[in-house]
Amino acid sequence: MKRFFLIIFLLFGIQMLSAQESPKLKFEDKHVCLNCGMKTDQAPNWEQKITTTDGHNFYFDGARCMFRILLDSTKTPANLDQILVKDYYTLEYFDAREAYYVTGSDVLGPMGNELIPFKTEAAAKEFFKDHKGMQIIRFKDVDIALIKKLAGKMHMH
Numbered sequence: 001m002k003r004f005f006l007i008i009f010l011l012f013g014i015q016m017l018s019a020q021e022s023p024k025l026k027f028e029d030k031h032v033c034l035n036c037g038m039k040t041d042q043a044p045n046w047e048q049k050i051t052t053t054d055g056h057n058f059y060f061d062g063a064r065c066m067f068r069i070l071l072d073s074t075k076t077p078a079n080l081d082q083i084l085v086k087d088y089y090t091l092e093y094f095d096a097r098e099a100y101y102v103t104g105s106d107v108l109g110p111m112g113n114e115l116i117p118f119k120t121e122a123a124a125k126e127f128f129k130d131h132k133g134m135q136i137i138r139f140k141d142v143d144i145a146l147i148k149k150l151a152g153k154m155h156m157h
Contacts, residue, residue: 034058034077035065036111043110045091048117053079062109063101063117064150071144085117088127092119097139100124103150104134113150115142 031040031047040047040059048060050069058077060066063085069075070083083096101115102124108114115137118124124136137146 031059033061033065034075035060035068038110045086046109046114048085048096049093050077050080051082051084052077053081062111063096063115064109064113064147065111066096067115067142067147068144068151071142071147087119087123088116089123090119094119099139101137101139101142102128102131102133102135103137103146105131107131111151115146115150 032038033040034050038061040061043061046062048063048066050058050060050066052058056077058069060069066083066085084093085096085099086093087099096117099117099119100121100123101117103115104113105116105127107116107127109116116127118127121136127133128136
């Protein structure tokens with residue numbers, strides 16, 4: 001009889017664990033990077049975020065960490081609503097899909113080389129020129145190879 005209750009208890013526990021979204025969502029609504037775990041309030045100018053249709057926010061300490069999650073469908077939050085980045089100059093959130101990203105510049109984010117977002121092409125070009133950028137790309141052009149290349153030159157904080 002004890003064995004029967006133990007089996008029922010274990011099955012119930014397994015079912016409860018599998019019903020949860022996943023452990024990665026432990027950072028939901030906290031200013032902690034969903035990818036690397038860094039507290040985003042340590043560098044609020046670099047904070048990016050994803051919102052979900054059920055009203056939750058997931059934060060990132062830079063666009064690179066955000067793309068690492070977005071490019072891995074097993075890690076992307078369910079019910080994705082908005083993908084928001086902060087313009088480097090204005091610090092205002094806007095749709096990440098509309099951004100111009102400068103890569104390879106001499107400006108490092110909290111985790112090193114970054115995709116630095118701009119709302120306008122003119123601002124991206126100005127930054128590119130002033131900070132020795134390597135390229136200006138759009139959201140659709142970001143792939144995991146670029147993210148890994150940028151991460152390969154990690155800056156420890």
